[in-house]
Amino acid sequence: MNATAFYFESSMAQESTEIARGLRRRDPDLLDRLIEQYQHRLLRYLVYLTGRRDLAEDLFQETWIRVLERGHQFNERYAFSTWLFAVARNLAIDHMRRKQPSSLDGLLNDDEAPLDVPATGQASAFDVTLRREQNEHIAAGMQHLPAEYREALVLRFQEGMSLEEIASVARVPLGTVKSRIYRGLSALEPWLKGAPL
Amino acid sequence: MNTIMNNDAHERARNLIAWAGPEALSSADRAWLAAHVETCASCRTFAENAVATIHALRAIPIAAERSLVSTTQMKVRRRALELQSQRERFWLVSVSCTAVTLCALLSTFALWRGFAWVGARAQLAPSIWQVGFLVFCVTPALVAGVLLLLRGTHLADRTGSYEG
Numbered sequence: 001m002n003a004t005a006f007y008f009e010s011s012m013a014q015e016s017t018e019i020a021r022g023l024r025r026r027d028p029d030l031l032d033r034l035i036e037q038y039q040h041r042l043l044r045y046l047v048y049l050t051g052r053r054d055l056a057e058d059l060f061q062e063t064w065i066r067v068l069e070r071g072h073q074f075n076e077r078y079a080f081s082t083w084l085f086a087v088a089r090n091l092a093i094d095h096m097r098r099k100q101p102s103s104l105d106g107l108l109n110d111d112e113a114p115l116d117v118p119a120t121g122q123a124s125a126f127d128v129t130l131r132r133e134q135n136e137h138i139a140a141g142m143q144h145l146p147a148e149y150r151e152a153l154v155l156r157f158q159e160g161m162s163l164e165e166i167a168s169v170a171r172v173p174l175g176t177v178k179s180r181i182y183r184g185l186s187a188l189e190p191w192l193k194g195a196p197l
Numbered sequence: 198m199n200t201i202m203n204n205d206a207h208e209r210a211r212n213l214i215a216w217a218g219p220e221a222l223s224s225a226d227r228a229w230l231a232a233h234v235e236t237c238a239s240c241r242t243f244a245e246n247a248v249a250t251i252h253a254l255r256a257i258p259i260a261a262e263r264s265l266v267s268t269t270q271m272k273v274r275r276r277a278l279e280l281q282s283q284r285e286r287f288w289l290v291s292v293s294c295t296a297v298t299l300c301a302l303l304s305t306f307a308l309w310r311g312f313a314w315v316g317a318r319a320q321l322a323p324s325i326w327q328v329g330f331l332v333f334c335v336t337p338a339l340v341a342g343v344l345l346l347l348r349g350t351h352l353a354d355r356t357g358s359y360e361g
Contacts, residue, residue, distance in 0.1 A: 028277045032270050039261040047259050060261070061269045065276050138253035157251045163216060182215040189246045192253070 016076040023071025035064055038084060041159055045085055048154040049092050051143055059095065063088040078168070085155065085169045134192060141191025149184030156181055206233055210240045214247045308333070 022030035042063065046056035066087050074083050142150050148170070155161045155169060166177045210233045213226055222230060234241045309330060316326030 026277050026280060028274045031273050031277070035266060035270050035273065039266050040259070043261040043265070044259040057265055060265065061272055064269050064273050068273050068276055069280070134249060135253045135256050138250055139257050142254075153254060157254050178212065178216050182212060185215045185247050185250060186243075188250045189243070192246055192249055 012079065013076075016078070016080055019080050020071075020074050020076035023067070023074050026068055026071060031064065031068060034067070034080070034084075038081065041081070042084060042088060044158060045151075045154055046088055046092065048142060048150045048158075049089065049147060050095075051147070051150075055095070059088060059091050062091050066091060079165065081159070082161070082165050082168050085159075086171070089151070089169060137191045137193070138188060141188045144191075145184055145187055149180050149187065152177055152180035153184045153188075207237065207240055210234065210237065211243055214240075214244050305334070 019030065019034070043056060043060050046059050046063075047053055050056050050059065063084070067084065070087070074080065142153070145153075151170060152166055155166045156163070161169070163174055163177050163181075167174045170177065172180075210230055213222060213230050230244075234244055312326045312330040312333070313323075315321075316323065316329075319326075
């Protein structure tokens, strides 16, 4: 068990080192591979962070340009995904500051359409319908959460990041991350059954 | 006291559910949580809702389209090329600046020695050949500046013509 954990840790460290080396060289082939590898995770994070698909796609492209330009700043001691999400987050905040001087709070916009929830895969009727409804409710609920809560929930439960990694991405203390996750989950509870009155 | 302990237990249970996610608990925590949830209806509901919420969150498919990925890759490659040519230009400019600086230092030193030698041969006071050296060095820049001012280059529009 320990040997397996050690193997995974050392292979992750080796991967980070290779990425850091490639980023310092601005290796376009490495960047192509990273874009392929992190495409869905990064876009999902940005969609939830901004609440807007079009803005998320713009930021997605900007993020990779920034990764190319600032690649030498990546510290190989950390996971690449943590640094990538931090870069994306900073760009999202910069974007909001250009529009209005604020923090992530500015990313919450009630006037925007709720997140698109494409149909889920095939299964049997009632359960699928129920689940799809729940997914839609939760997606709508996410749209009404403060951006900080959305971010914490997505990083924790969709990206599977540890609490420490989330704290590193969001640059907040661990306690704040815990509180955001707890409050975010609590705030989504009423949305499971539909929009709260 | 009992109420406080109960509140602590509820808080601990809900935090365990929220922070770790119900699937990622240590065996001791899981056992404790299972025992607590068995007897506490509100925490049980919270756990069920948390599980449903997390499943719903994970089930929402947001995928990047192929066109977005390929456009991004293209932009990144283009930017990489720009940065590379910028770096090459910067390197070229740096080398040129260094070479020009070295040449200027050497020629200034040689000129200084030359003026000193001419001054000594002509038995001039040092201040005179030094002023001559200064005029010799500054004159080309002054002449070029005056010519440019006369041509009005600094006021010219983009086509190079001077109007008004």
